[in-house]
Each structure stands twice: as C-alpha cells, then as structure tokens.
Amino acid sequence: MIRLYNTMTRQKEDFKPLVNNQVSMYVCGPTVYNYIHIGNARSIIAFDTIRRYFEYSGYDVKFVSNFTDVDDKMINTAKKENITVPELANRFINAFREDTRAVNVEPATINPRATEHIPEIIKFIETLIANGYAYEVDGDVYYRARKFKNYGQLSHQNIDELEQGASQHIDDEETERKEDPIDFALWKAQKSDEISWESPWGAGRPGWHIECSVMSTKYLGNTFDIHGGGEDLQFPHHENEIAQSIAATGEQFARYWMHNGFVTVGDENEKMSKSLGNFVTVHDLVKKVNPDVLRFFMATTQYRKPIQYTQSNLDEAQNNLDKIQNAFVNISYRLKDANGKEDYEVAKSAGNLVTDFKAAMDDDFNTQNGITVVYEFVKLINVLSEADQVNGDQLKELIKQFVSMVAVFGIDLKNNEIDDADIEKLIQRRNQARADRDFATSDQLRDELQELGIVLEDTAKGTRWKRNND
Structure with a gap:
C-alpha cells in the first residue's frame, strides 16, 4: 500500500482514495507571465513522477493543474510590452507546454485557466458572502x-503568526x-484601464486564491484525494484555499x-532567486543540457527533499542515465x-527487485531508494547481456519490467534505432553549441550521436551524417 506524507497531519498515512483504483x-500551476524556472520545474517534475507511479501501480489518475492567467504581475508585464494580458x-x-514536453511531463488531464471561469468564481464568492464569510x-x-x-x-501557525505573514503580502x-x-482578497476592483470583468460588485478581477478553489472543485468535486504544490504555497495560498472552500x-x-x-543553486546551497542572479529558466537550460538528464536529475x-x-x-x-540507457541497448x-x-534464479532475482522497487516507492514516493533498485536491475541486465545462453521470452519480460520502472522517472528508453528527424x-x-563556443556541450552531443551509431562529418557546407552500418 502506498503511504504518503500528509502536510496537514505532519505524518505518513496510508493512501486510501475516494474511489477504488482512481x-x-x-496541483497548482504557474502564473504565465514568464518562462518557468527550475524551481517551477522541480514541482512539475515531482508531481508528474508521483502521478506516473500511481499509474504504474494500476491507478487511473485524473490530474488537474491550472494556469493563473491574470494577476498583478501579468498586468504589469503586459503594459511594459504594450500587449494585452491574454496575448x-x-x-x-505555449512556452510552458513546449518546455514541459521537453522534460517529458505528461499533459494534465485538464489545464483550466482562471479567466475561463469568471462566472463560476463570481458565484463562489456570492456563496461566501451569503454564508457570512466575505464582505465587499x-x-x-x-x-x-x-x-x-x-x-x-x-x-x-497560530493566528498572530499568520497575521504577521499576511502583512508581507498587502x-x-x-x-x-x-x-x-x-x-484576503477574493475579488479586486478595477484600477484605471486594467483588464476586468463585470460583477455584482462592479468591474474587477478575481484574487489569486479563489481560482484554485473554484477550478479544483469544479473538475474534481468538493472533496478530492490530493492537493499538491511547492512548500512555499502552504501559506497563504493553500491555507486560504482550504478556508474559502470549506466555507462555501x-x-x-x-x-x-x-x-x-525547494531548489538551491551552486555549492553554497543558495536558494534560487532573481535578486541573487542565479535564476535559470527551463527554456534556456534545455538548449544547453540534455532534457532527459535534467528530468532524471530532478526525478x-x-x-x-x-x-x-x-x-x-x-x-x-548524465553518467547514471548513460548506464541505464547502455544496459537497455545491450539487453x-x-x-x-x-x-x-x-533461468529460474534470474526470474527470482528480477521479481525480488520489482518487489524492492515497489516497497521503496510505496514509502512516500522515495525515488532515491527506487532508483537504487533500478541500478541493481542494471547489474542483472549487464550480466545477462554477457551470458553464454539466455532465454528470449525471459529477456522480453525483464526488458518490460525494466522499461516500466525507468518510465516512472520520466525516461523513455530507446534502442539504437533513432529516426532521421x-x-x-x-x-x-x-551546431548551436559550436556557434556559442560551448565545446563541452558540442562534444557531449557528438558522443551521444556516436553511441547511437551516427557518424558525423563537419564540412565547409555544414555537418553531414550517416549511420555506421550504411
């Protein structure tokens, strides 16, 4: 049985879904006024990995993650660029989808946008006013x-501590x-020519917290299994979601x-921030780093932790991922x-490793222990690759087990057959790395292509290539 750490109770609990096998x-999504940074990516990849393990375990997952597509940052950025907030x-x-696709994040079942749910938000606020929990x-x-x-x-936290924290946001x-x-604000009156919608309280727009309450309950019901996000969202965002949702x-x-x-940057363990100059976007990073390596590193x-x-x-x-990929290619x-x-002993060893993998991941999705089991599976595969005799059906089953375990971490194993595109x-x-004089990346990519059986020839008219069996 899967056990997960519930922030509400501060302890691990058996996961018992509202509906069997579902x-x-x-999971709170981004405010879409800039490219996602590696801190955002950490949350996105973490919950995608959790989702993948639920699916590996036989669950049908309905995964909803929103886009905050109107707020102060978006309004200010749009004004600076002289474009509309929707633009x-x-x-x-679109950039989010491109960048998350690069690191192999499964698309959400639903990606609702705040601005597409204004009528529901207004109705939700009216209910809170009627119940005495809100005022205009x-x-x-x-x-x-x-x-x-x-x-x-x-x-x-007690109410006095929260009052002090709230003062930082107003x-x-x-x-x-x-x-x-x-x-805290549920609806904000329009200022000058800001984007706005008509409401019973005049022209305005929704506050940040209300959108998640509205969209999560609309698509998952008033009560649902799991709510996730970065630890910085516990207060005020998630605290406010709970209060307004239950009150409504x-x-x-x-x-x-x-x-x-969180994600820290560098050997000094500095928390990533724009002010420190250590702010890295996924959009830029995947041009320099193999996206599969970034995914594997975070997953x-x-x-x-x-x-x-x-x-x-x-x-x-990179080194560990190469070992996994090479083992797959060899087997x-x-x-x-x-x-x-x-071989009965091989089947027994593989079965024990699958059991160990499930035990590790069932313990609050402990991917560090889970990947250790995968490395043991790599050793087993490497021994079989060099064995005098092996059974084809048994190998196929081992490959199936191995591929499905590695897929939990968002890595889709491929053999040497790579298409032209x-x-x-x-x-x-x-070529871009060479133009940027990033020779380390250039050499790394050449090595990757060589491992895939691709021979390169750099000429005055560009790079030519062929398969080494051509």
Whole structure:
C-alpha cells in the first residue's frame, strides 16, 4: 500500500482514495507571465513522477493543474510590452507546454485557466458572502479569515503568526479597507484601464486564491484525494484555499496535502532567486543540457527533499542515465541470439527487485531508494547481456519490467534505432553549441550521436551524417 506524507497531519498515512483504483489530484500551476524556472520545474517534475507511479501501480489518475492567467504581475508585464494580458498568457502557456514536453511531463488531464471561469468564481464568492464569510468594500471583496475556526491548520501557525505573514503580502491602503489585516482578497476592483470583468460588485478581477478553489472543485468535486504544490504555497495560498472552500461547500476539501522541497543553486546551497542572479529558466537550460538528464536529475530526488542544482550533480545524473540507457541497448541487442532455457534464479532475482522497487516507492514516493533498485536491475541486465545462453521470452519480460520502472522517472528508453528527424535535432543543437563556443556541450552531443551509431562529418557546407552500418 502506498503511504504518503500528509502536510496537514505532519505524518505518513496510508493512501486510501475516494474511489477504488482512481486518484483525483490537483496541483497548482504557474502564473504565465514568464518562462518557468527550475524551481517551477522541480514541482512539475515531482508531481508528474508521483502521478506516473500511481499509474504504474494500476491507478487511473485524473490530474488537474491550472494556469493563473491574470494577476498583478501579468498586468504589469503586459503594459511594459504594450500587449494585452491574454496575448501574454497565450505566449507563455505555449512556452510552458513546449518546455514541459521537453522534460517529458505528461499533459494534465485538464489545464483550466482562471479567466475561463469568471462566472463560476463570481458565484463562489456570492456563496461566501451569503454564508457570512466575505464582505465587499468599494468594489473589493475580502474573506473573513478569523471567522474560519481552523485557519492556520495546514501551516501549523497560530493566528498572530499568520497575521504577521499576511502583512508581507498587502499594502497600507489595502489594510485600511479590511475589517482585519489577515483577511484576503477574493475579488479586486478595477484600477484605471486594467483588464476586468463585470460583477455584482462592479468591474474587477478575481484574487489569486479563489481560482484554485473554484477550478479544483469544479473538475474534481468538493472533496478530492490530493492537493499538491511547492512548500512555499502552504501559506497563504493553500491555507486560504482550504478556508474559502470549506466555507462555501461545508465539506472537506483535499484529503491529502503534498508539498515539494525547494531548489538551491551552486555549492553554497543558495536558494534560487532573481535578486541573487542565479535564476535559470527551463527554456534556456534545455538548449544547453540534455532534457532527459535534467528530468532524471530532478526525478531521482525524493520530492520533499531540497535539490542542489550544480554542474557536478548534473554530470552525475548524465553518467547514471548513460548506464541505464547502455544496459537497455545491450539487453535489447542480446535478444537477437537468445536461444537458451529460462533461468529460474534470474526470474527470482528480477521479481525480488520489482518487489524492492515497489516497497521503496510505496514509502512516500522515495525515488532515491527506487532508483537504487533500478541500478541493481542494471547489474542483472549487464550480466545477462554477457551470458553464454539466455532465454528470449525471459529477456522480453525483464526488458518490460525494466522499461516500466525507468518510465516512472520520466525516461523513455530507446534502442539504437533513432529516426532521421531526431538525428537532425541533435545535430542542430550541436551546431548551436559550436556557434556559442560551448565545446563541452558540442562534444557531449557528438558522443551521444556516436553511441547511437551516427557518424558525423563537419564540412565547409555544414555537418553531414550517416549511420555506421550504411
């Protein structure tokens, strides 16, 4: 049975879904005013890996992740670029899909956008007002946080601590309009010519927190299995979601709360931030680093632990991924002359490794222990690749087990047969690296192509290639 760490209770719990063999899961998505950075990618990859393990375990997963496509940052950025907020949103939603596809993230079942749910948001706010949990002031609508008796339960803070934290997110003018400093905005009145929608309180737009309550309950029901996001979202975002959702529906909101750890940069373990100049976008990074290596690096750290982003750690991920890929290629090639009898001890060893893998991953998705089992599987495969006799059907079963285990980490194993389009893409990346005088990346890409059986010839008219069996 899968056990996961529930942030609400601060302990591991047996996962028991609302519906047998089904998982309903909501993960907070990006505010689409810029490219996603590696901190965003950590959360995206962590929950994609969790989703993949649920699917590996036989669950049908309904995975909902939103796009925040209107807020202050988006309005300010759109003004600077002299474009509309929807134009800005569309650009970076497309970029998000491109960048997440590069690191092999499965598309969400549904990617709802806040601006496509304005009527539902307004209705939700009206319910909160009718229930006495919200009030209107000059076109703004605020939630009475202190009225919700369990406010602070998720972040495990008392109301005074939360009031101090809330003060960091508001200005003095807004504080004067509120009944209580800890109250938070559900609807914001339009300022000058900002993008807006008509509502019972005048023209305006939704606050940040309300959209997730509306979209998660619309697509997953008032109560669903798992709500996830970065640990920085515990307060105020997730705390506010809980308060407004339960106040509106009268029912439990998410049954399990999961939060991933941060990304630190460099050997000094600095938290990534724009102010420190260590801000790295996935859009830029995948042009320099093999996306599969980035994916593997992030997926093989247990989701609650911090990730230290360094070149040495990326290099280690590259080496380990190469060992996995090479083992797969070797065992696939060995199938060509497999004509021996089935080996009971091999079947037993493989079965034990699959059991160990499940035990590791069932323990709060411990990918670090899970990938250790995969490395043991690599050793088994390498021994078989060199054995005098092997059984074809047994090898096929081992390959199936191995491929499915590695796929949990978002790595799709491929043999030496690579199509022409993929070859051209790798050569284009190598040419760009050479133009940028990034010779380390250029050499790495040449080596990857050589391992795939591709011979390169650099000429005055460009790079030519052929397969070494041509």
